[in-house]
Amino acid sequence: MEFSWPIEKVKEVLGESNNVDCSKPISPGSLSSKLQALVEELNIPEAKIGLASGVEAFLWLYTCIQGFKPATVIFASELPIGSGLGSSAAYCVALSGALLALSSSVKVDVSQQGWQGFEDDELTLLNNWAFEGEKIIHGRPSGIDNTVSTYGNMIKFKSGNLTRITSSLPLRMLITNTKVGRNTKALVAGVSERAKRHHDVMTSVFSAVDSISNELSEIIQSPAPNDLAVTEFEEKVGELMEMNQGLLQCMGVSHASIETVLRTTLKYKLTSKLTGAGGGGCVLTLLPTLLSANVVDKVIAELESCGFQCLIAGIGGKGVQVCFNISS
Numbered sequence: 001m002e003f004s005w006p007i008e009k010v011k012e013v014l015g016e017s018n019n020v021d022c023s024k025p026i027s028p029g030s031l032s033s034k035l036q037a038l039v040e041e042l043n044i045p046e047a048k049i050g051l052a053s054g055v056e057a058f059l060w061l062y063t064c065i066q067g068f069k070p071a072t073v074i075f076a077s078e079l080p081i082g083s084g085l086g087s088s089a090a091y092c093v094a095l096s097g098a099l100l101a102l103s104s105s106v107k108v109d110v111s112q113q114g115w116q117g118f119e120d121d122e123l124t125l126l127n128n129w130a131f132e133g134e135k136i137i138h139g140r141p142s143g144i145d146n147t148v149s150t151y152g153n154m155i156k157f158k159s160g161n162l163t164r165i166t167s168s169l170p171l172r173m174l175i176t177n178t179k180v181g182r183n184t185k186a187l188v189a190g191v192s193e194r195a196k197r198h199h200d201v202m203t204s205v206f207s208a209v210d211s212i213s214n215e216l217s218e219i220i221q222s223p224a225p226n227d228l229a230v231t232e233f234e235e236k237v238g239e240l241m242e243m244n245q246g247l248l249q250c251m252g253v254s255h256a257s258i259e260t261v262l263r264t265t266l267k268y269k270l271t272s273k274l275t276g277a278g279g280g281g282c283v284l285t286l287l288p289t290l291l292s293a294n295v296v297d298k299v300i301a302e303l304e305s306c307g308f309q310c311l312i313a314g315i316g317g318k319g320v321q322v323c324f325n326i327s328s
C-alpha cells in the first residue's frame with residue numbers, strides 16, 4: 001500500500017513541537033486521536049484495516065525521531081502478519097532502527113558497506129521506541145516481542161526485566177501457520193477478562209507458566225549435553241512445551257486449528273505448542289536432533305494437506321542490524 005501526507009498537514013495535526021527529542025521515547029497520549037484521524041483519512045480498505053495501527057505507529061515513530069523532515073519510506077516485510085510470529089514487533093524494531101540510524105542519537109557509520117549492529121545503550125533506546133510502537137498496535141504489550149527482535153537469540157523476560165541467554169544446544173522447530181487470522185489485542189484482552197472472572201485459578205495458571213519458563217531457562221543454559229543426553233534434554237523441553245500448551249488452553253487462547261496441529265504432530269510423537277497470542281496463527285513443533293528427514297517430510301505433508309503452511313526454523317538469531325547499501 002502507498003500513503004502520503006503533506007508535511008504541513010502533519011505539523012498542523014500533531015503540533016509543531018519542533019523540540020523533538022529522540023533520546024526520550026514517549027507515547028502519543030492525548031495526540032492519539034489526532035494520529036488516528038490522520039490514518040482514518042486514508043480510507044484503508046476494510047480487508048486491510050489491521051494495517052491502520054501499523055501506519056499510526058509509523059507516523060508516531062517518524063515524527064518523534066525524524067521530526068517533520070520530508071522523506072519517502074519504503075517498508076518491506078517477509079513475516080506473515082497477525083500470525084503469532086511477532087510481525088508487529090519486527091516492524092516497530094526495524095522502523096525504530098532505521099529512523100534512529102539516521103538521527104544524531106546513534107553512532108552508526110553511514111558510509112560503511114554491509115550490515116552493522118548497534119551499541120548497548122543504542123539498543124536500549126531503539127527497544128524503548130519500538131515498545132512505544134507496539135503499544136500503539138497492541139494496546140498493552142509486555143515488551144517481550146520487541147525485546148527479542150532487538151537483541152536476537154533468546155531472552156528470559158519478566159515484567160520488563162530481561163536476561164539475555166544462549167542455549168547450550170541448538171533447537172530446531174517446525175513452524176505451522178494455521179492461516180487462521182486473529183487479533184493479538186483482542187486475545188490479550190480476553191485473557192485479562194478471564195483473569196478478572198477467575199482470579200485465583202488464573203493466578204495459579206500464571207504461576208505455573210512462570211515455573212515452566214524458569215525450568216526451561218535452566219535446562220537450556222545447563223552445560224551442553226553429550227550425544228546420549230541430547231534426547232533426554234529434548235524430551236524435557238518437549239514436556240515443558242506440552243504443559244505450557246495445556247495452560248494456554250486454560251487461558252482460552254487455543255483454537256480448533258491449533259488442536260488439529262497438536263493431534264497431527266502427536267501421531268509422529270512430536271510435541272507442539274501455540275506461539276504468539278494464539279487463537280489461530282502459528283504453532284511450534286519441536287524437531288528432535290535424531291528425527292529422520294523422512295518423518296519430518298511426512299508430518300509436513302500431512303499438515304499441508306490440512307491447508308496449513310510449514311517451515312523449519314532454528315531458534316535464536318541475530319537482533320536488529322542496519323545496512324546503508326543493500327547490494328553490498
Ligand SMILES: Nc1ncnc2c1ncn2[C@@H]1O[C@H](COP(=O)(O)OP(=O)(O)OP(=O)(O)O)[C@@H](O)[C@H]1O
Pocket residue numbers: 050051052053054055075076077080081082083084085086087088089091137138145182183184185275276277278
Ligand atoms: N509490514 C508491516 N507493515 C505495516 N504494518 C505492519 C507490518 N507488520 C505488522 N504490522 C502491524 O502489526 C499488526 C499485526 O500485529 P499483531 O500483534 O496483531 O500480530 P503479530 O505481531 O504478527 O503476532 P503476535 O503479536 O501474536 O506475535 C498489523 O495489523 C499491522 O498493524
Ligand SMILES: C[C@@](O)(CCO)CC(=O)[O-]
Pocket residue numbers: 084085086138140141142143144145184188275276277278
Ligand atoms: C501474546 C504476547 O505474549 C506476545 C504476542 O506475540 C503478548 C505480549 O507479550 O504482549
Ligand SMILES: [Mg+2]
Pocket residue numbers: 086087088089138145184
Ligand atoms: Mg504482535
